[in-house]
Amino acid sequence: MTQSLLEIDKLSVTFQLPNGPVTAVKDVSFSIIEGETMALVGESGSGKSVTSTAAMRLLPELAETTGAIRFNGENLLEITPKRMRRIRGNDISMIFQEPMTSLNPLHRIGRQIGEVLIRHKQLNGKANRQRVLELLNQVGIPEPERRIDSYPYELSGGQRQRVMIAMALAGEPKLLIADEPTTALDVTVQAQILALLKSLQAKYGMAILFITHDLSIVRHFADHVAVMRYGEVVESGRTLEVFDAPQHDYTRMLLDAIPRGRKEPAPADSPVLMSGRDIKVRFALKKRLFGKSQYFEAVRGIDLSIRRGQTLGIVGESGSGKSTLGRALLRLLKSKGEIRFEEADISGLDKSGMRPLRSRLQVVFQDPFGSLSPRMTVGEIISEGLKVHHPELNRRQREAEVIAALEEVALDPSMRNRYPHEFSGGQRQRIAIARALILKPELLLLDEPTSALDRSVQVRVIDLLRDLQKKHGLTYLFISHDLSVVRALSDDVMVMKEGRVIEQGSTEMIFSQPREAYTQALLKAAFLDDEVA
Amino acid sequence: MTSESKPYSGEQAHAAPLPAGGPNPPRSPEPEAGVAPVGESLAKDAWRRLSQNRAAMVSLGLLIAIIVVCIVGPWLLPWGLAEVDWNAFGTGPTLENAHYLGTDANGRDLLTRTLYGGRISLSVALVASFVSLVIGVLYGAISGYLGGRVDNYMMRFVDIMYSLPFMFLVILLMVVFGRNIFLIYAAIGAVEWLDMARIVRGQTLALKRREFIEAAHALGVRDTKIVTRHLIPNAIGPVIIYVTLTVPKVILLESFLSFLGLGVQEPLTSWGVLISEGVDMMESAPWMLLVPSIFLAITLFCLNFLGDGLRDALDPRTR
Numbered sequence: 001m002t003q004s005l006l007e008i009d010k011l012s013v014t015f016q017l018p019n020g021p022v023t024a025v026k027d028v029s030f031s032i033i034e035g036e037t038m039a040l041v042g043e044s045g046s047g048k049s050v051t052s053t054a055a056m057r058l059l060p061e062l063a064e065t066t067g068a069i070r071f072n073g074e075n076l077l078e079i080t081p082k083r084m085r086r087i088r089g090n091d092i093s094m095i096f097q098e099p100m101t102s103l104n105p106l107h108r109i110g111r112q113i114g115e116v117l118i119r120h121k122q123l124n125g126k127a128n129r130q131r132v133l134e135l136l137n138q139v140g141i142p143e144p145e146r147r148i149d150s151y152p153y154e155l156s157g158g159q160r161q162r163v164m165i166a167m168a169l170a171g172e173p174k175l176l177i178a179d180e181p182t183t184a185l186d187v188t189v190q191a192q193i194l195a196l197l198k199s200l201q202a203k204y205g206m207a208i209l210f211i212t213h214d215l216s217i218v219r220h221f222a223d224h225v226a227v228m229r230y231g232e233v234v235e236s237g238r239t240l241e242v243f244d245a246p247q248h249d250y251t252r253m254l255l256d257a258i259p260r261g262r263k264e265p266a267p268a269d270s271p272v273l274m275s276g277r278d279i280k281v282r283f284a285l286k287k288r289l290f291g292k293s294q295y296f297e298a299v300r301g302i303d304l305s306i307r308r309g310q311t312l313g314i315v316g317e318s319g320s321g322k323s324t325l326g327r328a329l330l331r332l333l334k335s336k337g338e339i340r341f342e343e344a345d346i347s348g349l350d351k352s353g354m355r356p357l358r359s360r361l362q363v364v365f366q367d368p369f370g371s372l373s374p375r376m377t378v379g380e381i382i383s384e385g386l387k388v389h390h391p392e393l394n395r396r397q398r399e400a401e402v403i404a405a406l407e408e409v410a411l412d413p414s415m416r417n418r419y420p421h422e423f424s425g426g427q428r429q430r431i432a433i434a435r436a437l438i439l440k441p442e443l444l445l446l447d448e449p450t451s452a453l454d455r456s457v458q459v460r461v462i463d464l465l466r467d468l469q470k471k472h473g474l475t476y477l478f479i480s481h482d483l484s485v486v487r488a489l490s491d492d493v494m495v496m497k498e499g500r501v502i503e504q505g506s507t508e509m510i511f512s513q514p515r516e517a518y519t520q521a522l523l524k525a526a527f528l529d530d531e532v533a
Numbered sequence: 534m535t536s537e538s539k540p541y542s543g544e545q546a547h548a549a550p551l552p553a554g555g556p557n558p559p560r561s562p563e564p565e566a567g568v569a570p571v572g573e574s575l576a577k578d579a580w581r582r583l584s585q586n587r588a589a590m591v592s593l594g595l596l597i598a599i600i601v602v603c604i605v606g607p608w609l610l611p612w613g614l615a616e617v618d619w620n621a622f623g624t625g626p627t628l629e630n631a632h633y634l635g636t637d638a639n640g641r642d643l644l645t646r647t648l649y650g651g652r653i654s655l656s657v658a659l660v661a662s663f664v665s666l667v668i669g670v671l672y673g674a675i676s677g678y679l680g681g682r683v684d685n686y687m688m689r690f691v692d693i694m695y696s697l698p699f700m701f702l703v704i705l706l707m708v709v710f711g712r713n714i715f716l717i718y719a720a721i722g723a724v725e726w727l728d729m730a731r732i733v734r735g736q737t738l739a740l741k742r743r744e745f746i747e748a749a750h751a752l753g754v755r756d757t758k759i760v761t762r763h764l765i766p767n768a769i770g771p772v773i774i775y776v777t778l779t780v781p782k783v784i785l786l787e788s789f790l791s792f793l794g795l796g797v798q799e800p801l802t803s804w805g806v807l808i809s810e811g812v813d814m815m816e817s818a819p820w821m822l823l824v825p826s827i828f829l830a831i832t833l834f835c836l837n838f839l840g841d842g843l844r845d846a847l848d849p850r851t852r
Contacts, residue, residue: 332750351756358753371744375766375849384762385752419849435748 004031005207006055006092006175011067013050013059013231024050026231027067032175032224037201037208039222039239041215041254043454044425047231048211052177055209056094057084071175090120093168097180099160103152109136109163110148116170135166138203140196157318158189162196169200176201177209182217186317186481191525194221213454215254216527219243227251257456259488262507263466266309266491271342273475274329274443275305279337281321281328298324299335300499306443311469311476313490313507315483315522321499322479326445329477330361341443359389362436366448368428372420378431379416382406385439405434409464426457430464437468443475450485462488483526487511495519582846589842592835599832603651612642614649615800626820635820637810646802647825653803654784655832657718661783662776664722669729670772674760676730677737688734691727699724703795717796721783732775736768770844777840781833804829 013025025047032038040048053059055069057076069076071092076084096102104112113132117123123131129148136144139162152160161181168176178197182190194217201208210222218225218239225243226236227250235248246252281299299321306312316322328335331346331354339347346357365371372381382405383398393401403413409430420428429449436444446465450458462485469476480486486493486507493510495503495518503516514520583589612618617640618632626635634644676687703720710716740746741764749759788805790796797803804825811822 327747330751332747355753358751361751363748363751365744365748367744371748373745373763373767375769375847376762384749384754388753388755421850432748435752439752 003034005034005072006209007031007068007070008051008055009068009070011051011054011065011069013047013054014064014066015060016062016064021064024063024231025054028228028231028233029067030224030226030233030236032207032209034174034207035201035205036223037210037221039210039212039218039225040228041212041218041225042228043213043254043456045230046228048228049179050231051228052094052179052209052211055177056088056092057081086120089116089173090171091173092175092177093171093173094177094179095161095164095168095181097183099157099164099184102164103160105152108149108151109155113163113167113170116167120171131170132166135170136163138169138200139163139166140192141166157185158193161185161189161193165193165196165200169204172204173206175207175209177211179211180213181210183212183214187483187525188317188521190217197221215243215455220527227254253456257459259459259462259485261466261488263311263489263491264470266307270308270310272305272340273308273310273342274477275303275340276329277303277338277340279303279325279328279335279339281324281333281335298499299328301337302496302499302501304494304501306475306477308442308475309469309473310492311478311490313486313493314477314479314496315481315486315493316496317481317522319498320496322496323447324499325496326363326447326477326479330363330445332363355388359385359439360442361445362439362441362443363445363447364429364432364436364449366451368425368432368452371432372428374420377417377419378406378423381420381431382416382435382438385435389439401438402434405438406431408437408468409434424457425453426461429453429461433461433464433468437472440472441474443477445477445479447479448481451480451482458485465489483511483523495522578849579843579846583842586842586846588838589846592838592842595831596835596839599651599828599835600655603648603655606648607645610642610645610648612645614645614802615641616645617641634824635818637821638814638818643821643824647804647807647828650802650804650807650825651828653714653797653801654787654805654829657721657787657803658780658783660718661721661725662779664718665725665729665779666772666776668722669726670733670765670768672726673730673733673735674737674764674768677734678741678756678760678764680738680741684734688731691730694723694727700793700795703790707795712798714797714801717787717790720790721786725779725783729772729775729779732771733765733768736771737764740764740767766847769847773840773844773847777836780836784829 008031009029011025011028012023014021014023028047028051030038040051042048050059050063054063054065055071055076059065065077067077071087076087079087103109110129110132113135114123114128117128117131121131132148133144136147141147141159141162147155147159152163155163164181176197181197182193185193197208198221200206210218212218222239224237225239226233227242227248228234229250235242235246235251242251243255246255279299279302280297282295282297285294285296302325304312314322314325324333327333329339331339331349335347337347338345341357341361346354349357372378376384379399379402382402386393386398386401402416406413406416411427411430411434415423420431423431429452433449449465450461453461465476466489468474476489478486478489490507493505493507494501495510495516497518503510503514503519510519511523514523607614612632618636619640622636622638622640624632624636626633632642632644634642634647636642637646672687672691676684699720702723703716706716706720746759746763749763754762784803784805787796787803788809791803791806792809797806807825808822808829811818811825814821
């Protein structure tokens with residue numbers, strides 16, 4: 001038996017908040033062996049990030065930590081801050097979830113990586129630059145000689161995460177803590193980053209503590225896994241054993257939380273509800289009074305049609321123009337081309353011309369935290385559309401409608417006088433759905449409605465959406481980057497890349513026999529194979 | 534409903550991760566005690582929360598007391614604004630001759646003058662702040678919301694107003710309309726709203742890309758409603774902070790104008806004028822500085838506490 005590198009022993013973390021203590025981590029114990037990968041899995045609020053942050057001693061002052069964190073036999077909770085600084089970056093380093101914000105935007109990346117080398121390896125001048133170039137090369141940044149002098153904004157999300165990894169590797173750590181390092185990235189980029197981490201691990205022989213909510217990553221990546229819920233480890237062991245024979249109900253529930261089933265197809269003779277021809281959207285990058293303005297073509301000529309009762313899934317990575325297309329179809333953005341809704345051309349209508357149609361074309365957005373005004377009660381938010389489209393209703397009638405809508409999305413109607421911040425992500429998304437449904441729309445644009453939610457919550461929201469569609473004969477325009485969700489909800493799928501349609505067809509066809517290389521790559525990176533249940 | 538209906542510990546914490554990229558202390562799982570009763574509007578709700586804030590309520594009480602004393606006080610005191618007591622030039626606070634807080638160098642009762650000055654200072658502060666609040670918030674919100682060319686023109690107009698020398702503007706107004714206390718209100722109000730407009734415009738630009746504004750568009754809500762119901766309430770935090778900063782600024786600006794002879798004229802006075810007179814006499818008659826200063830300081834303190842309380846009370850997230 002190899003000795004364990006990091007041993008967490010009965011760790012508890014309590015936050016002393018103004019309204020009483022909150023225990024975020026309770027009696028957590030596990031250990032990581034040199035050169036192996038340990039995954040910490042759990043849904044949001046399970047305490048997985050707090051555990052790893054405690055290992056770096058980066059918790060805020062109001063956190064009270066008990067237990068022991070032994071790194072190479074040394075209890076990290078008892079050493080001096082100065083000693084801890086030596087360990088951070090040198091022996092243990094960390095990469096974060098958000099590559100967009102974890103680099104300082106005002107410094108060149110070469111300098112940011114070099115700083116670690118100066119601090120921990122006493123490398124200066126030429127040798128420093130040399131080593132930075134080596135690191136950039138290792139993490140697969142193209143043209144490192146040029147990129148070393150780039151600013152973070154000049155790099156893509158995946159490249160920034162590579163730079164973060166280079167920074168973490170600069171001290172040649174024995175343990176790398178990766179806190180959801182791929183969550184903010186597209187699936188194809190995620191696959192590349194995971195492969196990179198794997199190869200670097202083999203090369204440096206470092207251990208990785210991998211924190212994630214995504215079980216398919218764990219299965220492909222980790223040797224050991226610990227499942228956390230409400231601050232406690234409910235189950236741990238070798239990944240394969242835990243996945244093949246989960247002991248705890250919660251683990252079973254997590255493994256089970258896969259969007260399942262297929263949508264019943266709409267009747268073949270149902271009429272076309274909405275169609276678009278040659279839709280183009282462009283954004284002005286630089287406007288000039290004289291001479292040529294610069295434009296970014298977000299959507300470059302797309303044709304589509306949706307029949308009543310159908311769900312059209314639009315799939316693509318970030319920047320593919322899928323959200324822009326959705327907003328253009330609902331006339332929330334200016335576009336060129338023809339948009340027909342029930343045979344009528346709506347592309348020329350102005351704001352007041354669109355208003356009567358708005359109640360029939362509704363939308364649910366991705367971010368359940370941003371799509372509800374924080375200063376209005378849930379009841380006010382849901383009834384706002386009624387005030388616009390049914391001004392004849394009095395207060396009592398509106399109230400009755402709100403209650404019905406809340407019941408429809410399985411929320412307790414007595415919560416209508418609360419504010420959005422009192423609700424969880426899944427509940428907020430239900431509120432957003434209620435706001436759209438209260439107007440009895442025919443077409444619902446769903447723009448990544450489940451992406452910000454935990455898997456188990458996602459599954460329930462998907463079930464809800466499917467039930468509502470059946471009950472009210474709704475037509476969905478479903479935008480997502482998550483292929484398993486799209487498969488569970490759509491009749492037809494459209495794959496987009498750089499503003500164009502790459503491939504289009506029935507869900508069955510796209511998922512079983514993708515024609516285009518890009519679609520194949522997407523499917524492969526999404527680890528869908530092991531989710532087929 | 535399934536377990537999701539329980540307030541999910543920590544899921545909200547996603548909204549505001551701590552800067553360390555680190556821990557999101559999960560909220561306590563039990564439902565909050567003070568659930569709002571039925572049919573409560575934001576204003577009522579805000580008042581309920583404000584009334585729980587002791588510092589804010591004490592400040593509010595004190596402010597009201599100062600305002601009432603300034604209005605009623607001069608009638609109850611035996612001395613007039615410009616009445617000279619030939620027996621008491623520059624005497625200190627005493628109970629003997631009804632000059633409770635002393636007299637100034639000209640033998641006029643200091644308490645009476647301070648209360649009269651309070652009327653001027655407070656009314657200038659109130660009117661100018663209110664004018665700057667209304668114009669600034671509307672102007673900034675409209676400019677930021679409409680964006681594009683309109684925004685450009687509206688903000689260039691603000692820049693032009695900024696570049697006008699304030700003194701020049703005031704003197705010009707005096708020449709055209711003659712001396713009048715209302716001109717001071719107008720002049721100060723005309724300058725103060727510029728900052729407010731910029732602040733609100735900045736807030737609006739950040740807010741209008743948020744999804745709840747887009748959702749309002751998708752619902753077909755009219756532009757005026759979007760501005761008044763969605764944009765302005767969400768920009769209110771910085772606005773209130775700025776108003777509490779504007780009030781002292783306005784009071785000082787007024788005294789500056791008066792000092793230059795462009796503001797209130799003798800025998801009328803204001804706190805700013807009284808303080809500047811007091812500074813001259815600081816060594817021989819310290820009460821002349823202290824009395825108006827204490828009134829001013831208490832007012833400003835109260836405004837700050839009240840502003841803080843209001844900002845918290847208007848944000849449903851702070852309970």
